[in-house]
Amino acid sequence: MPSRSIDLPQGTLDLLILRTLSLEPLHGWAVSERIQQISSDVLHVQQGSLYPALHRLERRGWVKARWGTSENNRRAKFYQLTKAGRRQLVVEQDAWQKLTAAVSQVLETA
Amino acid sequence: MLLHDLLFRLRSLMRRSAAEDELDNELRFHLERQTDKYVKSGTSEAEALRRARLEFGGLDQVKDECREARGVSFVESLVQDLHYAARTLLHSPAFTACAVLTLALGIGANTAIFSVVNRVLLNPLPYRNSQELLAARKNDSLPNLEDIQRQTKSFASSGGINIEPMDFTGKGEPVRVHGAYVDAGLFVTLGIQPMLGRWISADEDVKGGPRNAVVSYSFWRDFMGADPNVLGKAIRLSDNSYAVIGVMPRDFTLPKELADVFVSLWVAYPDAAAERDVHFMHTYWRLKPGVPLAQAQAEIAQADHRLAEAFPDTEKERGTLLIPLHEWLVGDVRSALLILFGAVGLVLLIACANFAMLLMARAVARQRELMIRASLGARNSRLIRQRLTESTLLALVGGAVGLVAAKAGTTLLLALRPAELHRFDAIPMDPRVFMFVFAISLLTGLLFGLLPAWSASRGDIAEALRENARSTATGVSRSPLRSFLVTGELALALILLAGAGLLIKGFLRLRSVDPGFNPANIITMYLQLPGTRYPQIPLQTNFRRELLARINSFPGVEAAMITDLPLAGNYVGHRVVIDGQPTPAVGTEPEVQTLSVMGNYFGVMQIPIRSGRDFRAMDREQQPRVAIVNEAFVRQLFPGQNPIGTRIDWARSDEPHEWMTIIGVVGDVKHSGLNQPVDPAVYAPFSQNDEAWRKFMTLVIRTRVPVAGLVEDVKKQVWSLDRQIPVSGIQSMDDLLAVSVAQERFNMLLLGSFAALAVALAGVGIYGMVAYRVNQRTHEIGVYIALGAQHRHVLRLVMKDGVKLGLLGIVLGLAGAIALTRVMVSLLFEVNPTDPATLIGVALLLAAVAMLACYIPARRALSIDPMTALRRE
Numbered sequence: 003m004p005s006r007s008i009d010l011p012q013g014t015l016d017l018l019i020l021r022t023l024s025l026e027p028l029h030g031w032a033v034s035e036r037i038q039q040i041s042s043d044v045l046h047v048q049q050g051s052l053y054p055a056l057h058r059l060e061r062r063g064w065v066k067a068r069w070g071t072s073e074n075n076r077r078a079k080f081y082q083l084t085k086a087g088r089r090q091l092v093v094e095q096d097a098w099q100k101l102t103a104a105v106s107q108v109l110e111t112a
Numbered sequence: 113m114l115l116h117d118l119l120f121r122l123r124s125l126m127r128r129s130a131a132e133d134e135l136d137n138e139l140r141f142h143l144e145r146q147t148d149k150y151v152k153s154g155t156s157e158a159e160a161l162r163r164a165r166l167e168f169g170g171l172d173q174v175k176d177e178c179r180e181a182r183g184v185s186f187v188e189s190l191v192q193d194l195h196y197a198a199r200t201l202l203h204s205p206a207f208t209a210c211a212v213l214t215l216a217l218g219i220g221a222n223t224a225i226f227s228v229v230n231r232v233l234l235n236p237l238p239y240r241n242s243q244e245l246l247a248a249r250k251n252d253s254l255p256n257l258e259d260i261q262r263q264t265k266s267f268a269s270s271g272g273i274n275i276e277p278m279d280f281t282g283k284g285e286p287v288r289v290h291g292a293y294v295d296a297g298l299f300v301t302l303g304i305q306p307m308l309g310r311w312i313s314a315d316e317d318v319k320g321g322p323r324n325a326v327v328s329y330s331f332w333r334d335f336m337g338a339d340p341n342v343l344g345k346a347i348r349l350s351d352n353s354y355a356v357i358g359v360m361p362r363d364f365t366l367p368k369e370l371a372d373v374f375v376s377l378w379v380a381y382p383d384a385a386a387e388r389d390v391h392f393m394h395t396y397w398r399l400k401p402g403v404p405l406a407q408a409q410a411e412i413a414q415a416d417h418r419l420a421e422a423f424p425d426t427e428k429e430r431g432t433l434l435i436p437l438h439e440w441l442v443g444d445v446r447s448a449l450l451i452l453f454g455a456v457g458l459v460l461l462i463a464c465a466n467f468a469m470l471l472m473a474r475a476v477a478r479q480r481e482l483m484i485r486a487s488l489g490a491r492n493s494r495l496i497r498q499r500l501t502e503s504t505l506l507a508l509v510g511g512a513v514g515l516v517a518a519k520a521g522t523t524l525l526l527a528l529r530p531a532e533l534h535r536f537d538a539i540p541m542d543p544r545v546f547m548f549v550f551a552i553s554l555l556t557g558l559l560f561g562l563l564p565a566w567s568a569s570r571g572d573i574a575e576a577l578r579e580n581a582r583s584t585a586t587g588v589s590r591s592p593l594r595s596f597l598v599t600g601e602l603a604l605a606l607i608l609l610a611g612a613g614l615l616i617k618g619f620l621r622l623r624s625v626d627p628g629f630n631p632a633n634i635i636t637m638y639l640q641l642p643g644t645r646y647p648q649i650p651l652q653t654n655f656r657r658e659l660l661a662r663i664n665s666f667p668g669v670e671a672a673m674i675t676d677l678p679l680a681g682n683y684v685g686h687r688v689v690i691d692g693q694p695t696p697a698v699g700t701e702p703e704v705q706t707l708s709v710m711g712n713y714f715g716v717m718q719i720p721i722r723s724g725r726d727f728r729a730m731d732r733e734q735q736p737r738v739a740i741v742n743e744a745f746v747r748q749l750f751p752g753q754n755p756i757g758t759r760i761d762w763a764r765s766d767e768p769h770e771w772m773t774i775i776g777v778v779g780d781v782k783h784s785g786l787n788q789p790v791d792p793a794v795y796a797p798f799s800q801n802d803e804a805w806r807k808f809m810t811l812v813i814r815t816r817v818p819v820a821g822l823v824e825d826v827k828k829q830v831w832s833l834d835r836q837i838p839v840s841g842i843q844s845m846d847d848l849l850a851v852s853v854a855q856e857r858f859n860m861l862l863l864g865s866f867a868a869l870a871v872a873l874a875g876v877g878i879y880g881m882v883a884y885r886v887n888q889r890t891h892e893i894g895v896y897i898a899l900g901a902q903h904r905h906v907l908r909l910v911m912k913d914g915v916k917l918g919l920l921g922i923v924l925g926l927a928g929a930i931a932l933t934r935v936m937v938s939l940l941f942e943v944n945p946t947d948p949a950t951l952i953g954v955a956l957l958l959a960a961v962a963m964l965a966c967y968i969p970a971r972r973a974l975s976i977d978p979m980t981a982l983r984r985e
Contacts, residue, residue: 030138031145049146050169050177053139057181063116069134072141074148079138 015047015055017098020083020091023065027082029072030056056081064090120182135178143168189494193501201502204474208506211470214876215510217869218463219552220517225456225862227522227545229449231536233442234544238363240303244268245437246397246405247367252432254295254377255388257395260415260432261297266408268400271298272393274377275369277640277808281348281836282335288640288840289331291349292371293380301398302367308332309343309358312376319382324375325354329362331372349373351644351836352380367396367437389426397434409434425698445533447938448859454935455611455866458604460552462873464560465597467510469877471503472564472594473884496565503561504554511553515541518549525862530855563593598881598914599921602962605867605874606925609954610933612867615860617950618941622853627678628781628790630718631845634814636677637826638841641807645834652807653733653799655833660711662829663813669822671813672711673798675806678783679852680841683707684806688794690749691759691771701763702749705783705793708801708809714740714778716814724756724776731775732799739772743780745792760794772796785852787941810841859939871958874921875965882914883969893973894981903974910973911966918962922955 022028022036033056034047059065064087072078083091143164150160168174201208236242254272261270271294278291296317305311306326316322325347327336336342336356346353354375377385377393384390399408416430435443475482482495522539529536646652656673663671676682687701695701713719714726722743731738739760746755759771772794780790798809815822827839843851850857886893893906901909933945943950 029141031142048169049142049167050174053142053174054177054181057178061120061182063120072145074145076141076144077137078141079134 014098015051016059017091017094018045018047019052019055019059019081020064020087020094023081023083024088024091027070027080029078029080031078033081059087063087131182135175139168139171139174189497190501193498194505196498197502197505201506207470207474211467211506212510212513214463214466214470214873215507215553215556216513216517217873218460219511219514219549219556220521221456221514221866221869222460222552223514223518223545223549224521224525225449225453226548227518227539227541228525228533228536229453230542230544230548231539232533233446233449235542237367237438237441238365239437241398241401242437244399244401245301245367246399246408246434247437247440248395248397249433249435249440250431251391251393252395253388253391254385254393256391256419256427257295257393259419260412263415263418264408264411266399266403266411268398269297269301270395270397271295271301272377272395273298273366273369273371274393275371277638277840278350278373279640279642279836279838280335280373281351286836286838287335288638288838289349289372290370292366292369292374293377293384294374295377298396301396303398304361304364306358307361308340309356311358312374317376317378319378319385321376321379323352323354323379324357325349326358326360326374327356328360328372329364332359347373349375351642367441369394388423396437405434405436445530445855447935448855451611451936451939452859452862452866455608455863458608459866459870459873460556462601462604462870462877464556465601466873466877466880467503467506467556468560468563469594469597469880471499471561472591473880475499475564499565500558500561504557507553507557507561508550510556511549514553515546515549518545528854528858528861530858594881595913595917598878598917599924601870601874601877602918602921602958603925603928605870606922606955606958607928607932608863608867608870609958610925610929610951611936612860612864613950613954614933614936614940614943614945614947615856615863617947618939618943619853619856619860621943622786622856622941625782625786627786627849628719628779629678629845631849633816633818634716634812634845635822636813636841636843636845636848637811637823637839639809639811639830639837639839641834641837643805643807646807647804649801649804650733652804653801656710656798656809659811659829659833662833663811663826664711666819666822666825668816668819669813670712670716671811672709672713672716673809673811674710674713675708675798675809676783677810677812677848678781679785679848680810681784683783683793686794687763688749688760689763689769691761691769698763702792704745705791706762707793707795708798708806709795710798710809713795713812716812717781719781720779722777722779723754724774726776727795727797731797735800737770737772737800738775738797740776740778740795741774742778742790742793742795744790745794746777748792770802772800786849787856812845856939856941871961874958875961878914878918878962879965879969881917882910882966883972885913886910886969886973890976890981893976894978897976898978898982906973907967907970910970914966914970915963918966919959922958922962925958926951926955 018037019033022033022040028036030053034049034052037045037047056065056067060067060081064084065081066084067079067081069077070080143161146164146167147157147160150163151157155163165171237245239245252272257270257272261267273292273294276291276293277288280287280289294312296312296314299311307329309326311326312324316324327342327347332338332342336345336347339345342356342359345356347356348354354373360374384392397408399405412432412434416432419427420430519541526537526539641652641655646655660671660673663669675684683705684707685703686706687703689695689701709727712726714721724740727738727740741755746753749755750758755774755777758774760774761769761771778795781793782788782790783793784791811826813822813826823839823842830837830839889910893910896906896909929951930946937945
């Protein structure tokens with residue numbers, strides 16, 4: 003495992019999943035790959051927490067799932083953002099930006 | 113949102129197997145893709161698979177978490193947990209039996225008392241809109257009742273009732289039954305319809321109306337063969353023929369009275385019905401809907417005032433006080449029942465403490481299993497939930513067993529019930545009782561299962577584990593929770609013991625009160641002469657004299673008679689005037705108990721003559737009237753004087769006085785109850801009686817040795833004199849004495865058995881703690897013995913903690929008792945609620961029990977073989 007990867011802070015996984023799914027419907031494996039790619043291999047999603055998170059988001063009605071055919075022609079479960087999910091994404095992105103801005107402000111001035 | 117959540121969970125639950133397959137496929141797809149990825153980057157297939165799996169982590173755990181995320185797992189794992197709990201509990205039957213039994217005792221006792229509380233205090237009365245019903249605290253007469261009803265607007269109706277014995281002469285032996293003399297308004301007021309036929313109507317309820325009777329269900333069943341065509345048939349009651357016009361429903365009971373037949377007072381006794389100044393009817397009132405009690409009370413006060421003005425001679429001291437019927441009925445027993453309910457709640461707490469300690473000991477015993485499950489990936493929350501499932505299952509089973517125990521318990525309670533509860537001939541288990549059992553079982557299981565689980569997370573279990581592994585040889589387990597529970601249960605047990613001790617002391621005091629007579633070897637029987645055949649006093653006197661002569665001719669027997677027996681609850685009160693003293697205003701003369709006697713009454717009852725002389729045979733009709741008074745009479749009316757020779761008479765407004773001369777003073781008799789003050793009393797000979805309505809009498813028969821068949825012989829003599837006179841109320845004076853203290857005995861027995869249960873449970877608790885510690889410290893004790901420790905050193909080592917906690921509990925309990933026992937004041941007879949002797953006594957008793965409970969397991973420590981103990985290392 004690359005040493006420069008860092009663990010996800012608590013609660014950010016949902017935000018990352020929602021953001022990833024906002025572009026297109028993906029299956030679970032692709033979600034974890036996409037996060038890893040986009041973050042230039044810095045963020046590694048623990049698969050043990052990815053699937054419970056997906057199922058939790060589904061229960062909350064932020065994503066919905068359907069079975070489709072994957073890029074390698076296999077049956078796979080694709081997750082897709084719902085309207086409620088889009089709203090939630092905006093809310094969480096907002097909160098995250100406020101948080102990071104505040105944290106950097108403290109780090110730079112204190 | 114919430115709805116979506118719920119539907120989602122539900123759908124997941126419904127299509128569980130499909131969802132399981134999907135989850136399986138989804139995760140397998142992921143593993144395949146990951147493996148593919150590694151293969152493409154040049155890894156061997158086997159290595160790629162291994163890496164993918166390793167990265168993924170525990171497949172089952174992920175699945176578990178996904179299920180939980182979907183919300184399915186709760187129900188599913190509950191089923192699993194229940195299954196698991198049932199299996200493991202069946203594997204340790206001893207533990208399961210102990211836990212279930214402990215809880216069954218606690219919950220059973222609570223349920224039994226709750227069913228009584230539920231039936232007596234919580235259930236509405238069995239009358240239509242019973243919240244509108246009121247009772248008057250004082251009795252009244254029918255003319256007053258009718259006037260008040262006419263003059264007020266608050267009441268929808270009102271009714272009166274008086275119970276007198278009646279002779280029912282049909283086939284076979286004459287029977288004394290409870291006759292209810294009522295007015296037509298009574299059943300309108302109570303709102304009850306007869307099961308068969310109809311109630312006495314208002315136009316029949318008049319002087320000279322038809323002789324109609326309504327009978328109770330049990331009378332109809334027992335004496336009329338449950339004949340469905342009974343209406344219109346004639347029955348003979350006290351020498352009059354009545355037509356049966358109605359049968360009451362089976363579950364019907366009067367508010368306070370017991371009655372077998374109901375007749376109109378205006379029809380049966382028109383003279384008594386018309387008497388305004390003889391207040392002998394219980395009266396019941398129904399408020400019009402929406403009328404507040406205060407308004408009705410104000411209105412009735414005005415009516416009272418008008419009556420007092422209209423009849424100043426007799427109705428001056430009115431003051432009708434209305435109270436809600438329910439309050440009137442349960443007022444006496446409410447406080448006792450609530451105290452018992454509180455006490456039995458403490459018993460449950462103690463049982464729960466033991467239950468929690470059992471669970472803790474079991475958790476330690478099952479440490480290996482728990483450790484294995486934890487290392488296999490079971491999360492802490494899941495383990496705690498599983499233990500909660502187990503404790504709740506135990507509690508529910510305990511509750512079910514307790515329910516069975518409670519059923520038996522209420523039967524026992526009914527057998528012991530005091531007179532106040534006599535109208536409750538059954539304590540049914542209604543839904544509320546089931547809810548109660550379910551709720552306290554669930555609460556017990558969750559709360560007292562959580563305690564040890566919580567304590568485990570605080571390291572108690574971890575400590576126990578370490579200790580068990582003997583990694584620290586000096587490690588002494590002082591689980592704070594266990595210490596708290598032991599201390600607490602001893603404190604609670606002491607409070608209960610103090611309460612029981614006080615009641616026992618009060619009861620012994622009450623029993624040691626001198627009733628003023630010797631109750632041993634006395635049989636009593638009640639007789640009443642029918643007014644139709646014995647209308648005049650000489651006829652009554654002849655009957656009495658003849659009967660006494662015949663009974664006194666039995667060998668070894670001495671008989672006498674009196675109107676109203678002590679402790680039986682009745683007397684006739686009269687106002688008296690004293691010759692030579694200024695006559696007080698009418699209605700303010702002193703009131704005394706008036707009792708007629710015949711035969712050697714004071715001799716038979718062994719009531720001492722303090723001064724003067726006893727009645728003699730010459731004190732009879734046509735002779736100067738004489739009377740004997742009690743000491744209370746002298747104390748109140750002749751303080752410091754000798755009353756003998758003074759003349760007294762009943763206060764009457766019309767006739768010239770027929771003075772009675774006081775010829776003697778007898779000792780005080782507790783006529784109204786052992787815990788009641790003695791009222792002034794006047795005894796006079798039956799033969800000089802001038803009131804023909806006093807045609808009843810109670811035989812008192814003293815036998816030197818128990819005489820077999822005495823009752824039958826007496827009955828034969830009665831019936832040889834008059835075939836139609838029932839003999840009833842056959843009881844020994846000792847029984848009567850016992851009945852008179854039944855309420856106190858009930859309270860004492862109940863609280864006493866709760867205290868005994870509490871002490872036993874607390875003893876088991878402290879025993880369990882010491883035994884557990886001896887077991888845990890076998891190794892240490894072995895070393896100690898190997899190093900040459902004396903027996904007493906070993907004993908001190910293992911008993912120290914238990915004794916310390918026990919004493920702490922007792923001290924805390926004493927403080928609690930001093931704070932709490934004052935609620936019992938109303939139940940105690942001449943005992944201070946903080947009676948030092950009782951408190952010290954129960955503290956010593958409990959200390960002895962606690963010492964014993966520590967000593968028994970500690971003795972086992974002495975027999976530890978150091979070699980074996982060390983080898984266990």
